[in-house]
Amino acid sequence: MYLFCCCRLFLHNLLDKLLNVKQASDLPPVQKSRHRIDPDAIPSPIQVIEDDKAKCNEPFTTGVRGQAPPLVTTNFQVKDQGNASPRFIRCTAYNMPCTADMAKQSQVPLAAVIKPLATLPPDETPPYLVDHGETGPIRCNRCKAYMCPYMQFIEGGRRFQCGFCSCVTEVPPHYFQHLDHTGKRVDCYDRPELSLGSYEFLATVDYCKNNKLPQPPAFIFLIDVSYNAVKSGMVSIVCQELKTLLDYLPRENPDMDSVVRVGFVTYNKVLHFYNVKGSLAQPQMLVVSDVSDMFVPLLDGFLVNVNDSRLVIESLLDQIPEMFADTRETETVFGPVIQAGLEALKAADCAGKLFVFHTSLPIAEAPGKLKNREDKKLIGTDKEKSLFQPQASFYNSLAKDCVAQGCCVDLFLFPNQYVDVATLGVVPVSTGGSVYKYTYFQAQSDQERFLNDLRRDIQKPVGFDAVMRVRTSTGIRATDFFGSFFMSNTTDVELAGLDCDKAITVEFKHDDKLSEETGALMQCAVLYTSCSGQRRLRIHNMAVNCCSQLADLYRNCETDTIINFFSKYAFRGILNNPTKAVRDTLVNQCAQILACYRKNCASPSSAGQLILPECMKLLPVYLNCVLKSDVLLPGADVSLDDRAYLRQLISCMDVAETHVFFYPRLLPLTKLESGSLPVAVRDSEERLSKGGVYLLETGLHLFLWVGASAQQELLLNIFGTQSFSQIDPATTSLPVLENPFSQRLREIIESFRAQRSRYMKLMVVKQEDRAELIFRHFLVEDKSASGGASYVDFLCHMHKEIRQLLS
């Protein structure tokens, strides 16, 4: 328990002065604040991260209700003792207010970030698979919650009372077990569903579409072969890589061959389907030019088992680049491409995933044809929101059809100009797929990033045709969902595909009172088809405390999760509201949260004092990062496509990813020790030493910043040259040098890449080089070129807002 629950900053005098000066002078205010407030005196993210790391010495056990887990930046082991691991679920507050009034007063968002299929580190056990037999999993009669540790067995074990809705249900005879003297079932620890927070049930035929056990899923590769695609080298790279990748299709048992079937389509203005039936000597191409009314021209031989058709597939992949090498077709279609994949899955009666490799705005005459609507004049106006909305409703209804079939779409984009990501991304985002974007793709420099992404995307564990439902204790209700999915009603989150990297943020609202005694329970159940074609239910249970004191609420919050929620909330908000209004809402809510704390929890002190709750002392700095992100405050060089891309990308990020995305990790590389990372420094130019080399990581980008007067030894160790001028800024990989420093640095880079779901290309940035502008963009504590406030300025601004609220 901490005695200090707040961080007091004695800023009032300064601020008062500042405000006076502001009124009295025309000088820009920022300049003044910079030199008057000591940056070391304001809350430091690095300090918080390091403190948390230092505190965490033993495995985190999930058995204690309402205990906040270590931060996402801390390495720790989890022991499942009845609640889901923080790797699956993280909450904004582990001590929820009992009443709606309290929640409203505090303005602290009540939300959980759920990553149902998250991969666990090798030292943690993946969820057990439970089979309840022919009758299926045992559930509460009323609210249909699945058997979990919160079910209370009564009457000697003949019945159980639901922890969520308190309804009493008969225990079926085959599940009956005696209770011990504490009222627990004797077999409690033999059954994962009674003792663990996360586990899986084997679903019965009742849980399947059309009451039929599902077919194994299929992967369909749809490759753009228009002029740009061929010329950039994308086509040959994809074809070459697929030959090996097909051996790594997802499977549950690593010793068995994957049951996932594959199919191939290429397209420009028309679609080419391929018959790769194993009995053929050569693949056959079937051209469908009737793009207005898409259909699948063949049944047999389109979706095949890799092993049965290996030679034919290899021959096909060898020939595709040759066949289109001389193409002069520049126009492409897009809608019919997805329709084709969807129809193929329909014809095969299975779920699956489409991998679409696409280059350009689809302007050829076809359903889903788009026009170039990039209009930078709209930025900053009330019409800006229209740029984020899809320009044709066609893709929304197509997405709906895809979801109904369990057809997940992953889109790899290789644009040379505007392609309207906002519209093209609709189907991937609604089907639980991903969008990857490689602007100005060049085989030589971008191949590595693309191939690593592709490899990971194909191999990663994935479920299909999924439905997620979050059940909660009476008194609270899941009201809003953020992520890549589709909803046809208010409770079921439908995911045509769900992979291990996708997180869903769920917001809760009170509809009644909660009790401190029982706390608040939530159960997230995901029904999905595994990659081997098995129908399963993954259950994650989470219990948090409830409090009637605001102080308890503020003591058990997690800022990183709040930021995850805020960013998703804001990024969705800009679809319907002016960006400025969204930004103001965020600042307001944040000010209210902090003002409420100040008013109700902090000891009385001077109004000029900024008092922040210990758990939220980083809220201002992180919030500032959200506000000045490219999506909410674009710089002049940020394209609409980039903003739409980031907007969609954030929507399915988990807490760790949003954290590093908004507050990049900046490591000084003067001294490297094996086994541990150097302590990071704050994202500010002031922290960079001319004589140092720094590594910056955002989850999407990786920079190696080299100071102009970096030590020669350092340069020699890293680049193999002593001269700063000889470092090639175009290099994307470090030379393999036989010195411990180089080895360790490369190790670190590899470990960073391994942590993230997308491969980060390394950019070497030399101080005072032109590329430094891009790098500076990620120094988020500084004032940004697009007008984003520095940390200090924003903190002052926040303080002002809070004071206004209090007065």
Place this chain on the structure above:
Amino acid sequence: MATYQEFIQQNEDRDGVRFSWNLWPSSRLEATRLVVPVSCLFTPLKERPDLPPVQYEPVLCSRANCKAVLNPLCQVDFRAKIWACNFCFQRNPFPPSYAGISEVNQPAELMPQFSTIEYIVQRGPPAPLIFLYVVDTCLEEEDLQALKESLQMSLSLLPPNALVGLITFGRMVQVHELSCEGIAKSYVFRGTKELSSKQIQEMLGLTKPAAPGQQGRPMAPQDAAPSCRFLQPVHRVDMNLTDLLGELQRDPWPVPQGKRPLRSTGVALSVAVGLLEGTFPNTGARVMLFIGGPPTQGPGMVVGDELKTPIRSWHDIQKDNARHLKKATKYYEALANRSAVNGHSIDIYACALDQTGLLEMKCLSNLTGGHIVMGDSFNTSLFKQTFQRVFSKDFNGDFRMAFGGVLEVKTSRELKVCGAIGPCVSLNSKGSCVSENEMGTGGTNQWKVCSLNPSTTLGIYFEVVNQHNAPVPQGGRGAIQFVTQYQHSNTQRRIRVTTIARNWADAQSQIQHIESSFDQEAAAVLMARLGVFRAESEEGPDVLRWLDRQLIRLFMFHLRRSPFLQVFNNSPDESSYYRHHFVRQDLTQSLIMIQPILYSYSFYGPPEPVLLDSSSILPDRILLMDTFFQLVIYHGETIAQWRKAGYQEMAEYENFKQLLQAPLDDAQEILQTRFPMPRYIDTEHGGSQARFLLSKVNPSQTHNNLYAWGQETGAPILTDDVSLQVFMDHLKKLAVSSST
């Protein structure tokens, strides 16, 4: 003077023409009284081994609306180097190249023996022949295999420079690209969607979008390339196509129990027509459609895919119960007309036990001069040999097929053209010699015949327009010129010109002469063609009544009973098939179709033709019946017993062996030449297949007329049909009572 019979024969041999009357009644009134119109059967490309073509352009009459070709009937002034057109009397100077002519140095076209002459002319670059196979893949495995083999074999029969293409269809339609190496490529069309020609060409990538600023520039050579992807010279894609055909699979889409396979014949044909239309308009091309069942989906569907609904019968059609009939017929007619406009012909090879929709599709072949072949299976010699015979060659080694024919008929002013009946479409050329009165395809004096062979014969009908009060001077002659332009199978453009003349005769004073000039056979066939033409467009019984009113002759008995007019016992497809062949074969073949030929083989003498009568069926005879479509060898009761006993194996019964062999040899001879190959039936007394014979013979003895019953004079036929005797009796009564 030779007899008329010799005259007729000579004219037929030289000009391919048989007139109903060889003296023409000189006034309209008299002509009308004669009932049978002045008309002729004309075989435009009759084989003339003795007629070498000349290598220059024909000389035309300079009058713009005449343009008759210089011919032996023209008056020539050799000194003034002027000739007078015998149709419009325009005086024309000879072209400069004829400067050297004189009475002793005449060009061929002026010599009387060249009343038919053929010119080879230069018109643009020679266009290759095109063969586009359109293949149904909804076949039984065995059938498909046989068809594949036939198609592969046919590649070796095509001229090496001919272009060949392949479209396959089942539930979908696939247009195969033949040029590519490695991957076999095809364009796929949905079988249910009607597409315009433009759409089809766009989808096949045949149209280059008109790039702005490029208009008016000459076509770059590669612009012509796209079409070649689908149509390639045989010699280049021979191997490739053989492999492609070899790999053809049955339509892979599952056919549920109780359903017909989904067969998109309509779309496949529209794609074929659209492809040719876009790439090779006005070039000789054959679309060869191979089907093993009726179209069951999309435009042109003939029957749904539910097996429980049977395909329409005559009964359904009469009851107006044929749901798809009108729509499908209209669809195929539109396709046929489009195809005909571009000079492309469509063949239909339909092999199935049930009907395949020939009734609806017949127009495809009838309007474009294509073949229709009907069989039970592709795995029969009937199909295989017939198909081979499509590619038969003449004495010069050229294919017996010609393309893109245009037949123009010019008449002297006392005559007008009423119409033509045959595998042709009207070109709507309304010259002065076109009659208001239409018979067959009328209102024009030009017809397009997209595909011709040496036996293609058209019936052409004329009207005498000379008024009674303006008689033709004694000894006046009427003339008719047939100008046939066509693409020869060796890709040359040729023009064949036949000019004939007949004397006018005054019917009142010279009725005997006119009577003796009557060509009974030609008249019968020509009238029968009129009958069939009407039957195609009108209801059956009315046509019979019309025929009865029109003409009373012996042939009519058999014609009335023939499948051309009677639909009883024939499916709509069969009727269409029989009629199709009837309106295009030459006179001899047509006569066989109307009245089958029956030969008798016995120990009592050499083989002899016998009456097509049940009395001819005797136990000690072998009969050979040729109905054109069937060839029946029937062994009488005794002969059959001997044969069963194996007498022919014994040395001492060598003569019996020879007797058995004789009809087989004769049948073989017919089988060798006939197109399409007839169904060959070898049967005997009491055999189930004897029905083919029994249904054709005149039932002079039936179970009803007891005087013949039980006597050894023939075989009684169990039928309620009237016999010739009864028919004649009735006829006589009618003739007397209604004569005026």
